[in-house]
Amino acid sequence: MQDTPLTIAGRTFHSRLIIGTGKYPSFEVMKRCHEASGAEMVTVAVRRLDLTAKGEASMMHWIDTKRMTLLPNTAGCYNAEDAVRTCRLAEELGMSKWVKLEVLGDEKTLYPDVEETVKAARILVKEGFTVLPYTSDDPITARKLEDAGCAAVMPLAAPIGSGLGIRNPHNLRLIREVIKVPMIVDAGVGTASDAAIALELGCDALLMNTAIAGAKDPVLMASAMKKAVEAGREAFLAGRIPRKAYASASSPITGLVGE
Amino acid sequence: MNLLVNGEPRQVREGSTVRDLLQELKVTAERVAVEVNAEVVRKARHAEHRLNEGDKVEVVTFVGGG
Numbered sequence: 037m038q039d040t041p042l043t044i045a046g047r048t049f050h051s052r053l054i055i056g057t058g059k060y061p062s063f064e065v066m067k068r069c070h071e072a073s074g075a076e077m078v079t080v081a082v083r084r085l086d087l088t089a090k091g092e093a094s095m096m097h098w099i100d101t102k103r104m105t106l107l108p109n110t111a112g113c114y115n116a117e118d119a120v121r122t123c124r125l126a127e128e129l130g131m132s133k134w135v136k137l138e139v140l141g142d143e144k145t146l147y148p149d150v151e152e153t154v155k156a157a158r159i160l161v162k163e164g165f166t167v168l169p170y171t172s173d174d175p176i177t178a179r180k181l182e183d184a185g186c187a188a189v190m191p192l193a194a195p196i197g198s199g200l201g202i203r204n205p206h207n208l209r210l211i212r213e214v215i216k217v218p219m220i221v222d223a224g225v226g227t228a229s230d231a232a233i234a235l236e237l238g239c240d241a242l243l244m245n246t247a248i249a250g251a252k253d254p255v256l257m258a259s260a261m262k263k264a265v266e267a268g269r270e271a272f273l274a275g276r277i278p279r280k281a282y283a284s285a286s287s288p289i290t291g292l293v294g295e
Numbered sequence: 296m297n298l299l300v301n302g303e304p305r306q307v308r309e310g311s312t313v314r315d316l317l318q319e320l321k322v323t324a325e326r327v328a329v330e331v332n333a334e335v336v337r338k339a340r341h342a343e344h345r346l347n348e349g350d351k352v353e354v355v356t357f358v359g360g361g
Contacts, residue, residue, distance in 0.1 A: 056361030058358075080359070246361065
């Protein structure tokens with residue numbers, strides 16, 4: 037069975053893995069992770085330039101922008117107004133209107149403030165942005181974000197950077213059922229099996245940063261994630277067997293020697 | 296003339312434009328985005344946008360993030 041490529045807002049991606057640019061031990065390791073992951077989209081953050089640093093190396097030199105779609109985020113914003121402002125700056129910086137909208141509600145959980153997220157999404161869509169919002173795993177909010185005109189919906193698997201894996205597979209399945217735009221699981225993945233589960237559930241893509249950047253060997257983990265995402269997607273398309281309470285023999289039960 | 300640049304007070308001469316400020320900061324316009332009083336000033340307008348006393352200027356760039 038031939039898979040159809042992931043399409044977001046009319047742009048086609050052959051990789052279903054989107055990765056971050058934060059927390060790597062070095063820019064060189066980051067670049068090697070980007071290559072090993074096969075990702076075609078990377079997230080970046082918008083921050084004040086350090087005006088005291090002299091001749092500081094720019095991270096952008098280490099990103100292959102010919103291959104990668106840049107997805108600036110609004111991480112660190114706690115209200116719609118700041119998030120919209122950050123997106124306008126990101127557009128000026130990156131010459132693109134693609135943004136990962138992230139409006140947080142709380143510093144401890146980094147849980148999204150869905151009310152402010154929906155509010156910001158409406159403004160940004162009106163301004164012509166292609167909005168990919170980070171959100172909770174609540175199907176009602178997912179639908180509101182789709183109705184607001186978002187190009188995808190990105191529910192969390194678990195809190196950002198927690199590595200707790202897919203905490204509520206049922207909700208992710210519900211969201212996949214109620215929305216038509218791509219569902220990208222964003223945040224919470226810890227290791228390759230978590231990534232495979234996300235795709236097996238029917239998620240269209242997966243966004244991660246810490247699981248790769250924080251691994252003991254980030255480049256090897258990037259490669260593992262690439263394979264896990266591909267394996268999970270293939271398993272989803274192949275269709276898993278139903279779960280049964282009792283055994284069912286794989287070998288014929290007749291014709292045994294000595295019968 | 297006093298400005299607030301990335302949250303820090305800074306003095307520039309009267310009549311300075313955004314381009315003048317960036318030159319003084321030794322920052323190439325290509326790698327930053329500039330906001331004056333919460334409004335983006337596009338690169339094409341850096342040379343004509345004059346700064347005023349008390350303006351709040353933000354000079355931002357892309358950094359690593361998830």
